[in-house]
Amino acid sequence: MAVYTDVNEDQLRAFLAEYDVGTLLSYKGIAEGVENSNFLLRTSGGTFILTLYEKRVNRDDLPFFLGLMDHLALKGLSCPLPIERRDGGHLGELAGRPAAMVSFLDGAWLRKPQAAHCREVGRALAAMHVAGSDFPIRRANGLTVANWRPLWDGSRERADEVQPGLREEIDLELAELEKSWPADLPEGVIHADLFPDNVFFIEDRLSGLIDFYFACNDYLAYDVAICLNAWCFEADGAFNHTKGMALIDGYVSVRPLEGNEAEALPLLARGAALRFFLTRLHDWLTTPEGALVVKKDPLEYLRKLRFHRQIGSSSEYGLRTRDLIS
Numbered sequence: 001m002a003v004y005t006d007v008n009e010d011q012l013r014a015f016l017a018e019y020d021v022g023t024l025l026s027y028k029g030i031a032e033g034v035e036n037s038n039f040l041l042r043t044s045g046g047t048f049i050l051t052l053y054e055k056r057v058n059r060d061d062l063p064f065f066l067g068l069m070d071h072l073a074l075k076g077l078s079c080p081l082p083i084e085r086r087d088g089g090h091l092g093e094l095a096g097r098p099a100a101m102v103s104f105l106d107g108a109w110l111r112k113p114q115a116a117h118c119r120e121v122g123r124a125l126a127a128m129h130v131a132g133s134d135f136p137i138r139r140a141n142g143l144t145v146a147n148w149r150p151l152w153d154g155s156r157e158r159a160d161e162v163q164p165g166l167r168e169e170i171d172l173e174l175a176e177l178e179k180s181w182p183a184d185l186p187e188g189v190i191h192a193d194l195f196p197d198n199v200f201f202i203e204d205r206l207s208g209l210i211d212f213y214f215a216c217n218d219y220l221a222y223d224v225a226i227c228l229n230a231w232c233f234e235a236d237g238a239f240n241h242t243k244g245m246a247l248i249d250g251y252v253s254v255r256p257l258e259g260n261e262a263e264a265l266p267l268l269a270r271g272a273a274l275r276f277f278l279t280r281l282h283d284w285l286t287t288p289e290g291a292l293v294v295k296k297d298p299l300e301y302l303r304k305l306r307f308h309r310q311i312g313s314s315s316e317y318g319l320r321t322r323d324l325i326s
């Protein structure tokens with residue numbers, strides 16, 4: 001589910017009066033999503049997505065997220081455009097929650113992406129990195145290497161309930177990543193959660209990126225690593241080299257990688273796998289039975305982590321010397 005906070009029609013009409021979007025025709029909650037409450041709104045002025053920001057979103061981060069979508073959309077990236085209120089801002093309040101409206105994007109996410117889709121995703125990710133390069137607000141990544149240990153400490157005692165031996169394996173992995181996490185790679189604004197459910201396609205053409213609520217400043221190549229994990233593994237756990245190569249090919253066709261980024265990719269991919277393993281493990285252990293939200297399997301990310309651990313060089317992902325800035 002993703003309607004944690006319900007909204008009644010009177011509240012919604014009062015909220016819409018702050019916008020120049022006409023009158024309310026209909027609204028309904030959207031079941032997909034994890035973090036926030038989302039509604040599909042139709043007004044005489046168009047179709048919009050209304051989001052009520054729930055507890056895990058820090059209110060102070062909202063100007064970054066909304067400002068970033070505005071910046072990227074104005075630069076021509078296909079992403080939701082925050083709708084301006086009559087007071088010139090983007091953020092209001094509805095049912096006791098911070099709330100905003102963004103433009104509706106056509107398209108649907110792919111349940112079974114193919115290599116050609118991965119190439120499109122690589123291109124779009126690089127286009128986002130380029131378009132975000134002059135975005136003036138900064139937001140530190142709250143889920144990077146320094147944050148993994150506190151997250152792990154919250155689950156560590158119960159980890160072996162999920163899989164025997166997990167505690168020892170993650171203790172070792174985390175210590176190694178903390179010791180060898182790369183320094184001084186090119187940084188910028190990253191999406192940080194560009195999973196298939198956050199990328200829309202119309203037929204085989206990528207039509208838009210959504211869900212910028214983990215976006216932050218971090219290594220650009222870390223975002224590539226997140227996408228390799230999210231897009232290039234098969235349901236049976238095998239890494240699909242053709243998809244990996246297509247994703248990287250698409251990326252470097254817009255933004256070539258530097259040598260140190262390429263070299264760091266196996267480590268970044270391990271870190272990216274650990275990051276999603278840890279948040280999933282936390283949710284797995286703390287979400288009450290019967291809650292409507294779908295719990296995602298942490299072990300899927302443990303398997304990805306193990307795969308990257310045995311990678312010797314980024315050429316094994318399909319990265320070629322000619323893809324690099326010389």
Ligand SMILES: Nc1ncnc2c1ncn2[C@@H]1O[C@H](COP(=O)(O)OP(=O)(O)O)[C@@H](O)[C@H]1O
Binds near residue numbers: 002035103211
């Ligand atoms: N701009 C948009 N245009 C069309 N549909 C959207 C848009 N934003 C969100 N959605 C729909 O809402 C769902 C949940 O959005 P998402 O941002 O992923 O939520 P959450 O942050 O709660 O995980 C998406 O899967 C999609 O169906």
Ligand SMILES: N[C@@H](CCOP(=O)(O)O)C(=O)O
Binds near residue numbers: 033034035197280
């Ligand atoms: N992509 C994350 C979970 C975040 O969910 P989203 O609906 O906000 O993309 C995962 O798979 O663990």
